[in-house]
Amino acid sequence: MSLKVNLRHLEPREICLKGELPVGELDFDLRDEMLQVREPMHYDVRVEKVSHGLLAQGRLVLSLDCRCVRCLKSFKKTIELANWTLHLPLEGEDKATVDNDCVDLTPYVREDMLLEFPQHPLCSPDCAGLKKNGRSQAQTGRSAWDELNKLKL
Numbered sequence: 001m002s003l004k005v006n007l008r009h010l011e012p013r014e015i016c017l018k019g020e021l022p023v024g025e026l027d028f029d030l031r032d033e034m035l036q037v038r039e040p041m042h043y044d045v046r047v048e049k050v051s052h053g054l055l056a057q058g059r060l061v062l063s064l065d066c067r068c069v070r071c072l073k074s075f076k077k078t079i080e081l082a083n084w085t086l087h088l089p090l091e092g093e094d095k096a097t098v099d100n101d102c103v104d105l106t107p108y109v110r111e112d113m114l115l116e117f118p119q120h121p122l123c124s125p126d127c128a129g130l131k132k133n134g135r136s137q138a139q140t141g142r143s144a145w146d147e148l149n150k151l152k153l
Ligand SMILES: [Zn+2]
Pocket: 068, 069, 070, 071, 072, 073, 122, 123, 124, 127, 128, 129
């Protein structure tokens, strides 16, 4: 009987990555005053090698600090990608960049998360907006935009 090494036994078939991705790494470059990311993103992802590429599947959870565009109330919104799937080719024109045998999934996570961000955050779908408290905006000279300007301090 010959002495053979099965290469596939030398590397795990799949790895599980679980942890937190810091805000600084996510680097969403948000210019929107109504959306802020202050907490790390939680990930629980399984990555396996498939032919010519990598397949990542798992769960991504991120908490957003939002401000309602109608009433300016602050609220938190959780974005959960429960069945996040990413297929990354390691060959061909669209192949992922490999650096020191590592592939960085961060840019792909960032892109997929950004797609889920609300364009116009609302505290509730039927938010009535700012209450006028019996005084018209003309009398007080205050509008939603004045309130917003104060928040930019
Ligand atoms: Zn609201």
